[in-house]
Amino acid sequence: MLGNFQGWHLLIVLLVILLLFGAAKLPALAKSMGQSARVFKGEMKAMKEEDKPADAASSTTVESTSASAPRTDSASDHKP
Incomplete structure (x- = not known):
């Protein structure tokens, strides 16, 4: 499709x-497009970084939740 695109086509565009x-x-248009592209690239990078720790954090969250569950001892059930 773009194989026939020549230099004079670019000039017309x-x-x-x-x-x-x-x-x-x-x-101003070029500056705003550049800023938009930079923001988009930064957001995509942030999303990829959030995905990596989220996988590791989900497995540690399950372990810490079960470890921090309240224990019921028979000695604490007796009233003095």
Whole structure:
């Protein structure tokens, strides 16, 4: 599909973008697109990091929950 895409096609696309957005708004548009891409990349990285500890934390949570369950001793049941 993009195999027939040549240099003059790119010039036409850039000209259409220039006409649509205007020369004054293009730097602001490029800056906002760059910031959006950076935020998206950071969020994806954070989601991957959250997934890794979550798997390990879920197994330790089950162990700590069963270990911290209240014990019932027969000596504590007797009233003085």
